[in-house]
Amino acid sequence: MTDWYYEENGTQRGPIKEDDLVTMFANRFLSLEARVWSADLGAEWTPASQTKFKDSVRAVPPPLPPLRDAQTANGSVEFGLQPPAFPRTTPSIGSFYAVMLAYSPLAILLADVTAKAAKLDPNAVDFNNASQLWWTLATVFVAILDARQLFQKGLNPRRRWIAPFVLLTPLGYFWRRAAILNGGWRYLWIWLACTLVCLIGEVAFVFDV
Incomplete structure (x- = not known):
């Protein structure tokens, strides 16, 4: 019987017998949009x-194609027909969580502006401690989600540590992230720019400009 190959989540799978592939389509394990x-x-x-699988019916497979022979120095070696190169797409190294983390310094500034509008003192020790604690917990949580998403995309298959570097501030996290992915430095620069804006705002609050 003819060997088939199929696409699953952007990855080439196979070889598989036609009857088995029909069963997968019939039981909706594979979408008919999957390429074969x-x-x-x-x-x-x-x-x-666009193939015989569209009705998910069992059909008699065509005759098995002959094997090609290839001569090597050690004698004759048989090779079966191989599928053409499967078109692959490179997963994006960007993520919603990375954007959130890059702009996170503005959250502190927003909290101070909100406190000021509510006629609270943003420089009060209790308020500062609470806002810093929540900001730290939020950045750690978002960094963990971002690192997990990178692994799910196959961009960090060796599970090299990324998330713990957020404990060195997001600057350390984005440096480690970019070093592993060989890209994504823009998040580091965005975070630095937002941090600068936050510092300017904090200085303004201190002097009550």
Whole structure:
């Protein structure tokens, strides 16, 4: 029987027998939008909805294509037909959580502005301690979510430590993140710019400008 290959979450899977693939479509383990390939389809991956699988019916597979022979120095070696190169897309290193963390210094400034509008003293020790505590907990939580998302995207398959570096401030986190991913430095610069804005705002509150 003809060997088939199929797409699952952007990854090539197979080989698999046709009957098994029909069962997967019939039981909705695979969407008919998934691309499939066999030697009979030529050099292109084709959505299952445009093939015999569209009705999820069992069909007699075509004759197994002959194997090609390749001569090597050690004798004759047989190779089966291989699918064409599967088109891959590179996952984005950006994430909503990284954006949140990059702009997080503005949260402190927003808290002070809100306190000032409510006629509270943003320089009070209790208020400062509470806002700093909540900001720290929030940044650690967001960093953990961002690091987990990077792993789920396959961008950190070795599970190298990233999230603990947020304890060195988000500056350390974004440096570690960019070093592992070989990119994403813009988040570090955004965080530095937001931190500068926050410091200017804090100085203004101290002097009650």
